[in-house]
Amino acid sequence: MIVKDVMSRNPVYVAPETSLTEAKALMVKKNISKLPVIDKNDKLIGIITKNDLAKAGPSEATTLDMYEIGYLLSKLTVEKVMTKKVVSVSENEVVEEAARIMVDNQIGCLPVIKNDIMIGIVTESDLFHLFTDMFGARHSGVRVTLSTDDKPGQLARIAERIAGLKGNIVSVVTRESQDPGNRRITIKATGITMNQMKTILAECNDIVEDIRVV
Numbered sequence: 001m002i003v004k005d006v007m008s009r010n011p012v013y014v015a016p017e018t019s020l021t022e023a024k025a026l027m028v029k030k031n032i033s034k035l036p037v038i039d040k041n042d043k044l045i046g047i048i049t050k051n052d053l054a055k056a057g058p059s060e061a062t063t064l065d066m067y068e069i070g071y072l073l074s075k076l077t078v079e080k081v082m083t084k085k086v087v088s089v090s091e092n093e094v095v096e097e098a099a100r101i102m103v104d105n106q107i108g109c110l111p112v113i114k115n116d117i118m119i120g121i122v123t124e125s126d127l128f129h130l131f132t133d134m135f136g137a138r139h140s141g142v143r144v145t146l147s148t149d150d151k152p153g154q155l156a157r158i159a160e161r162i163a164g165l166k167g168n169i170v171s172v173v174t175r176e177s178q179d180p181g182n183r184r185i186t187i188k189a190t191g192i193t194m195n196q197m198k199t200i201l202a203e204c205n206d207i208v209e210d211i212r213v214v
Contacts, residue, residue: 003098004091006130007112007120013038016045016079023078024053034109036118037082044111044118046082056081088113089122095130098122136171141190142197143214147207150183154204158187161200167192184209 013036014023023035027050037046056076088111089098098110102124112120132138148154155172162169171188189197194213201208 001095001130002091003089003093003095003110003112003122004120006095006126007091007122008126009120011036011111011118011121013118014048014078015039016077016082018078019074020053020056020076020078020081021074023048027053034121034123035078036086036111036121037078038118042117044086044088044113046079046084047086047109047111048078048082049108052081052083086111088118090114091119095122095127099127102127134171134173135186136188139170139188139190140214141170141188142192142194142211143186143188144197144201144211145184145186145209146201147177147179147182147184147209148204150177150181154183154206155185157204158185158200158206161203162187162189162192162197165192165196165200167196188214 012026012030012032014026016037016039018037027033027035033050035048036044037048039045087101087105087107089101091112091114102108102110102122109121109123111118112122155174159169167189168191169187169189171186173186175184177184194211197211198208
């Protein structure tokens with residue numbers, strides 16, 4: 001799956017001369033926490049977040065009243081406090097690489113750029129939705145996490161036995177195990193019982209870490 005399949009299109013954005021008061025109000029209205037900043041040439045020049053707005057405000061020890069604070073924020077523009085070095089991604093990047101970039105850079109979103117123009121944005125929320133789909137969370141079935149030898153054919157053996165019982169795999173997710181030579185696999189299948197799944201895994205000599213009906 002690539003970025004353009006999961007990104008939010010036509011994201012809300014602001015101009016650099018937008019006041020912090022306006023930016024904050026827009027975030028509240030749209031229930032978002034990040035706003036790309038686009039200049040008059042439709043170029044992405046920065047991004048502003050709720051954290052940026054919080055840092056730009058007076059400290060808790062200020063002697064200013066709420067009206068004075070509001071006045072100051074209304075005069076301060078997004079351009080003065082935005083993050084200018086924005087990490088972005090192309091629409092054809094794979095989603096796992098986009099997720100890695102977000103994790104490694106400790107950021108919550110990635111503007112999506114095509115021909116120097118922002119066409120979308122990938123956020124933590126978009127990846128959470130994808131995560132939900134990948135694990136088949138909206139399907140009821142038998143979910144098992146197992147440890148198996150990291151070699152060709154292991155998953156095929158399990159899948160063949162599930163199909164033989166008229167079961168249907170709705171989700172498969174694999175990741176590396178802490179034990180060298182092993183791999184952890186999470187499978188969710190419908191149309192079979194937990195006991196049938198246990199029998200399959202016993203026949204395959206796989207180690208069951210967790211099994212449940214969800």
